Amino acid sequence: MPESKSKxxxxxxxxxxxxxGGIAAYMYFKGGxxxxxxSALGAAKxxxxxxxxxxxxxxxxKVWAKLEQFGTPQxxxxxxxxxxxxxxxxxxxxxxxxxxxxxxWVGGVMIAMLPSSPAQHTAQNRPLAAQEPNILMVVGIKDxxxxxxxxxxxxxxxxxxxxxxxYKGEKIIETTSKSExxxxxxxxxxxxxxxxxxxxxxxxxDTYKGEPSFAVKEGANSILxxxxxxxxxxxxxxxxxxxGMVQQLIAANxxxxxxxxxxxxxxxxxxSMVAGVGVDDAGVRMKAVAKLDPELIKYQYQNTPAKVVSxxxxxxxxxxxxxxxxxxxxxxxxxxxxxxxxxxxxxQARSQLKLVNLDLDKEIFxxxxxxxxxxxxxxxQGVLAPVGFGGALVFHTSxxxxxxxxxxxxxxxxxxxSVNVAKRNIGGKEVTEWQIPQQGALLAHxxxxxxxxxxxxxxxxxxxxxxxxxxxxxxxxxxxxxxxTLQRPNGGYFYxxxxxxxxxxxxxxxxxxxxxxxxxxxxxxxxxxLGITATSPDKTTTQVEMLLALKPKNGN
Numbered sequence: 001m002p003e004s005k006s007k008x009x010x011x012x013x014x015x016x017x018x019x020x021g022g023i024a025a026y027m028y029f030k031g032g033x034x035x036x037x038x039s040a041l042g043a044a045k046x047x048x049x050x051x052x053x054x055x056x057x058x059x060x061x062k063v064w065a066k067l068e069q070f071g072t073p074q075x076x077x078x079x080x081x082x083x084x085x086x087x088x089x090x091x092x093x094x095x096x097x098x099x100x101x102x103x104x105w106v107g108g109v110m111i112a113m114l115p116s117s118p119a120q121h122t123a124q125n126r127p128l129a130a131q132e133p134n135i136l137m138v139v140g141i142k143d144x145x146x147x148x149x150x151x152x153x154x155x156x157x158x159x160x161x162x163x164x165x166x167y168k169g170e171k172i173i174e175t176t177s178k179s180e181x182x183x184x185x186x187x188x189x190x191x192x193x194x195x196x197x198x199x200x201x202x203x204x205x206d207t208y209k210g211e212p213s214f215a216v217k218e219g220a221n222s223i224l225x226x227x228x229x230x231x232x233x234x235x236x237x238x239x240x241x242x243x244g245m246v247q248q249l250i251a252a253n254x255x256x257x258x259x260x261x262x263x264x265x266x267x268x269x270x271x272s273m274v275a276g277v278g279v280d281d282a283g284v285r286m287k288a289v290a291k292l293d294p295e296l297i298k299y300q301y302q303n304t305p306a307k308v309v310s311x312x313x314x315x316x317x318x319x320x321x322x323x324x325x326x327x328x329x330x331x332x333x334x335x336x337x338x339x340x341x342x343x344x345x346x347x348q349a350r351s352q353l354k355l356v357n358l359d360l361d362k363e364i365f366x367x368x369x370x371x372x373x374x375x376x377x378x379x380x381q382g383v384l385a386p387v388g389f390g391g392a393l394v395f396h397t398s399x400x401x402x403x404x405x406x407x408x409x410x411x412x413x414x415x416x417x418s419v420n421v422a423k424r425n426i427g428g429k430e431v432t433e434w435q436i437p438q439q440g441a442l443l444a445h446x447x448x449x450x451x452x453x454x455x456x457x458x459x460x461x462x463x464x465x466x467x468x469x470x471x472x473x474x475x476x477x478x479x480x481x482x483x484x485t486l487q488r489p490n491g492g493y494f495y496x497x498x499x500x501x502x503x504x505x506x507x508x509x510x511x512x513x514x515x516x517x518x519x520x521x522x523x524x525x526x527x528x529x530l531g532i533t534a535t536s537p538d539k540t541t542t543q544v545e546m547l548l549a550l551k552p553k554n555g556n
Contacts, residue, residue, distance in 0.1 A: 040236060041224050043110035043138045046191050047214035048203040051112040052133065052245040054214055054238045059106055059142075063232045066279040070550040074522035105147035107140025112214065114200055115248055133248065134200040139192040170205045172198065214240075223274040228287040230278030237275045242290075243268035265338060269296045282485050283528070283550035287543070294539045299331035301491035301536035306474075308373040309493070311394050311448055313464050314476035317376040317500045322492030325368035325395075329361070356413055363406045370396025370451065371492075375473075378500065381460040382440030386511075388504055390458035392465055396451050403453050407432070407445055427467025433459055482529040482549045494532040498524060526551050 040056035047054055058064075114134040141147050163174040173184045183201045184194050193204040207213045214220050219240030228236070239245055246267050275288035304323040312319060336343040350360045358364065373394045384390045397403050411421045411432060419442075420435040429448070433441035441459030446466055448454055456462045473479050478497050486493075502524050509516050516524075528549035536542050 039108045039140055040110065041215055043108060043140060043191065044215035044220070044224055044238075045213045046138050046187060046193060046204055046208055047110060047112045047136065048114060048207045049212040049214055049217040049220075050203070051114050051136070051214045051217075051220075052239075052241065052248055053113040054220075055111045055235060056238075057109045057111070057235045058233055059103075059108055059140075061103075063234060063279070066232045067284075069281075069552055070283065071526050071553060073553075074518075075526045076553075078519050078522060101150045101153065105141060105143040105145075105150060107142035109140070110138040112136045112138070114203065134197050135195060136200040136204060137194040138204070139194065141186075141190060141192060144189065167202055167205055168209055170208075172201055172205075174198070214238075219272045223272050223289075223291075226274045226289060228274060228276035228289055230276045230285050230287050231280040233276050233278045234284075235277050237273075239273045242270040242273055265296065266335065269293055269298075280485075282481075282547055284548040285485075286546040286548075288545075290542045290544075292540050292542060297539060298334050299328055300539055301534055301542065302327075303489035303535060304371050304492050306371075306490075306493070308371040308394055308396060308452075309479070310472045310474040311452060311454075311465065312373060312375050312392065312473040313377060313468055314471040314473055314479075315378055315500065316473045316476075316479075316495075317378060317389055317497055317504065319373060319375045319473065319493060319495045321371065321373040323371045325372055326365050327369070329365040329368075333361070356409075358406070358409060363402060363409070367397045367399040367402040367406070368395050369398055372396065377461050377464060378504075379458055379460040379464070382458060383436065383442055384458040384460060388507055390456060390461040392457075392461050393455045394448065394465070395453050397453065398451070400447075400450065400453075407453070426463055429466045431462050431466055433462070435459075478529060482531040482547065483533070486531055486533045486547060487535060487543065487545050490533040490535045492533065494530070496530040498527040498529050 043056060044054065112135070114136055116133050161176045163176075165172050165174070167185075170185050170187070174181050175184065176182075180196065182194065182196055183198045184192060185201050185205060186192050187205070187208045193201055195201050195204075203211075215224060217240055220238060223238050223240060243264060247264060269292055271291045271293050273288060273290045275286060277284065277286045279285070302323055304321070306321065308321050309319070332342075333346065336346050346360075353360045353364070359366075371394075373392075375392045375394075376389050377392055378388060379390050380388055395403070411434075414434050415421050420437075421432065422435055423430055423432050425431070426446070429446050431444050431446035434443040436442050441462065443455065443457060444459050444462035445453065445455045446462065448465065454462070454465050456465060478499070479495060482495060482497075483493060502521070505524070506516055506521075528551055530546070530548055532544070532546045534542060534544045
């Protein structure tokens with residue numbers, strides 16, 4: 001979005017309020033939107049039904065104050081500096097302050113994305129493909145007296161030009177300062193609608209006068225009322241037609257190519273989506289609920305018992321777990337029937353593996369029918385010494401015979417490449433290693449139990465898994481802190497331990513002769529970790545939950 005579109009709020013909103021009416025009217029209507037998330041539906045009634053996306057941002061100070069319980073002193077200073085810079089950016093040549101002039105009266109804010117208009121393209125002599133969607137902002141007025149005081153202050157600023165036009169009985173105010181013109185109207189002394197294009201404000205007035213709104217749009221009405229159950233909601237995002245939104249955004253990109261019908265069909269697997277971001281005692285939490293088309297969806301998440309988590313060590317840096325890779329592969333194969341490019345790719349992969357006597361469907365993915373886990377684990381030994389960590393994969397299978405046959409074939413293939421393949425006993429388990437002279441094992445594999453096969457990058461990681469001493473990841477304080485409040489049961493986890501990741505980020509940056517800024521380092525150090533999970537309660541619904549676990553002010 002051009003910078004001019006992101007800085008139109010102050011002159012446009014302020015001047016509009018001046019024109020809107022006298023102090024008596026403001027006193028009469030004093031009150032208005034509270035600014036919390038419950039006001040989203042009201043704001044949506046002013047947004048045209050053509051909107052392809054809407055975001056509602058709460059301005060309730062009690063909600064945002066919850067964030068103050070987190071962060072080290074360094075992070076608090078960074079945030080304070082950011083707010084100071086924001087205040088300065090509001091108006092370079094004035095003494096306008098967000099805290100004093102805007103915060104007292106600005107209620108909740110809904111930002112909607114409207115399709116670009118062909119008529120607008122012609123009028124502005126700009127190519128159709130280069131047009132961005134129109135942006136419309138709906139600002140609730142929670143205190144008209146404060147709003148009027150701000151508008152009067154703004155009116156006294158130098159260099160602000162104001163021009164009024166009438167549209168269906170409503171005043172549209174065009175304001176111009178140093179940037180491009182911006183357009184504003186006040187509706188019922190309750191909402192200010194603001195846009196960098198006049199047509200978007202006209203559409204909002206049409207909606208206010210009775211044209212269909214986003215609040216009654218098919219798909220939007222239900223998701224506006226959908227609760228994503230996050231505490232202290234900071235913002236919610238509403239996408240009533242996911243496939244249509246992607247299609248329009250791509251069409252608006254001058255460098256994009258037309259979407260093939262097969263790809264569009266895949267996009268339409270997701271019908272709509274609502275997401276919310278809130279803050280609770282654990283940190284910042286995001287939940288999203290997507291509605292799916294059961295006729296198009298090929299894969300559904302299944303809940304896992306999460307037993308694989310206990311097979312990794314407590315110092316695991318990152319983990320991704322789930323269940324049923326074989327089912328995922330079958331769904332991908334089924335989808336490839338409608339996607340020629342994907343089908344060609346799969347056939348090429350099958351052909352390549354046939355050259356080494358491996359069946360991609362049966363011998364690679366077919367036996368991966370249970371839980372799985374992919375993890376990064378710290379190690380400074382052997383081939384892993386330069387990077388400081390290695391990889392580990394654990395698969396649960398009901399077909400051990402096929403899994404063993406596949407691994408044996410792979411062992412024979414690397415032997416033919418003059419790689420030394422040797423077996424050794426680790427913690428009472430037979431482990432096969434692919435060894436490199438003077439560096440140890442590059443890869444190792446073995447069985448943790450009758451149904452759990454592991455493959456590791458680095459021999460030291462095999463030792464950690466096969467002869468684990470100490471606590472498992474499942475019982476570690478870090479994992480419990482980051483994941484214990486996520487929805488259960490679920491389809492698996494993505495987990496990241498930030499404290500263990502930061503030294504690796506620093507190490508990798510140093511190896512590339514780069515450095516992490518003190519600000520970035522301070523922010524990363526204030527994060528405990530990241531946890532994400534997903535579940536599918538039925539074939540028409542997928543739910544995703546993410547927690548950015550933050551450290552409290554005391555740093556513990």
